[in-house]
Amino acid sequence: MMRQHTRLIGWLMALLAMAGFTALGLWQLQRMHTKQALLDAQAPAVAQAMPLAQALAAQGALHGVADHGRFLPGVVLLDNQTRHGRAGVKIYRPFRSDAGSVLLVDLGWRALPPDRTLPEVAAPPSPVDVRGLLAPPPSAGLALGPAFTTTDVAGRWLASRLPADGLAAALGLPSLPERVLRLDPALPFGDERDLDLLPNTLPPQRHLGYAVQWFGLALSVLVVALVLEWRRRRPGAR
Numbered sequence: 001m002m003r004q005h006t007r008l009i010g011w012l013m014a015l016l017a018m019a020g021f022t023a024l025g026l027w028q029l030q031r032m033h034t035k036q037a038l039l040d041a042q043a044p045a046v047a048q049a050m051p052l053a054q055a056l057a058a059q060g061a062l063h064g065v066a067d068h069g070r071f072l073p074g075v076v077l078l079d080n081q082t083r084h085g086r087a088g089v090k091i092y093r094p095f096r097s098d099a100g101s102v103l104l105v106d107l108g109w110r111a112l113p114p115d116r117t118l119p120e121v122a123a124p125p126s127p128v129d130v131r132g133l134l135a136p137p138p139s140a141g142l143a144l145g146p147a148f149t150t151t152d153v154a155g156r157w158l159a160s161r162l163p164a165d166g167l168a169a170a171l172g173l174p175s176l177p178e179r180v181l182r183l184d185p186a187l188p189f190g191d192e193r194d195l196d197l198l199p200n201t202l203p204p205q206r207h208l209g210y211a212v213q214w215f216g217l218a219l220s221v222l223v224v225a226l227v228l229e230w231r232r233r234r235p236g237a238r
Contacts, residue, residue, distance in 0.1 A: 007232070014225040018218045025214035032207035038062065038136075038197055039204070046133055046195070052097040055134045056177055062197075063134045065181055069097035070126040074171040075156045076104065076148065077118060078138065083192065086111045090138070091121055091191055092162070092180065094171050095130065102173055104137075104162065105130065105181045108191030118151055118158065124189045132183040132195070137162040139201050 042062055049064035071093050078090040088111040092104040110119050147166055148159035157170060168176040185193050 007229075010228070011225065014221050017221045021214045021218035021221065025211045025218065028207045028211035028214060031202075032204045032211065035198060035202075035207065036204040042133070042195070042197060049131060051099065052103070052134075052181070053099045053101040056101055056103070056179070061136055061179070064131075065134050066129075066131040067097045067099075067101075068127065068129050069095055069099075070128070071095050071105070071124055072102070072171070072173075073155055075121050075153075076162070076167060076171075077121075077151075077156065077158050078162060079158055079160055081109055081138070083109045083111075088112050089119070089158075091119075093121075093124065094173060094176070095181065098127075102175075103134075103177050103179065103181055104167070105132075106183060106193065107189075108183070108193035110191045118153075118156070120153075121156070128189075130181065130183060131187070132181050134179050135182050135197060136178070137180045 038061060045060075045062040046064045049066035050058070052065050052067040052069075055063035055065045072095065074094055076092040078092060081088055081090045088109050090109050091107040093107060094102060095105040096102045107121075107124065112118070145160060147161050147163045148157045148170065150156075151158050157167070159167070162180070164176040164178050168174065182195055183190055183193060185195070
């Protein structure tokens with residue numbers, strides 16, 4: 001009776017482990033498909049630029065934008081952004097188009113010195129023509145601590161992620177969309193930037209590799225459980 005009870009517990013633990021590993025593998029596959037779909041949509045989006053208001057109202061996560069308007073007061077520095085192996089911040093400013101649409105604009109990346117002194121950010125030209133890619137903000141990762149804090153300069157915030165509602169209130173705006181405008185790198189203002197949609201994060205191929213590893217662990221648990229069961233059932237097994 002005790003051996004039967006131990007066998008049932010062993011199989012229950014094996015099934016739980018297989019279910020957990022399989023769930024993690026499926027999650028990695030979902031992340032792979034989501035990121036690949038984003039990359040596949042980039043080129044068609046950039047090729048079909050539209051006014052900001054139309055892009056915000058359109059279906060889909062990515063849209064090319066070409067519009068005119070002015071930058072509003074306020075600077076948001078997104079921390080922990082690496083480029084060329086160096087740590088720095090991404091610089092965002094609120095922008096309002098002539099039609100009244102408002103969102104955060106990614107003005108580019110700037111390196112931080114070893115003492116992490118935050119940069120002084122000069123105001124970009126305004127009013128001005130803008131063009132670029134309307135896209136989701138950078139991945140937030142684990143949401144630990146406050147999303148953003150004030151700095152020693154009025155109207156400047158240091159952020160670990162970009163929550164639309166919280167930043168809208170801080171910037172004195174009615175609302176902000178859950179997307180940002182990635183400026184065309186060819187525009188003659190702002191800082192170093194590109195239209196890479198997956199900075200500081202894993203590409204789809206890495207997610208596929210992790211999925212295979214999780215599924216492999218689930219299969220390994222099954223094989224071990226079956227081998228132990230076969231040994232238990234062999235003639236003469238104790």
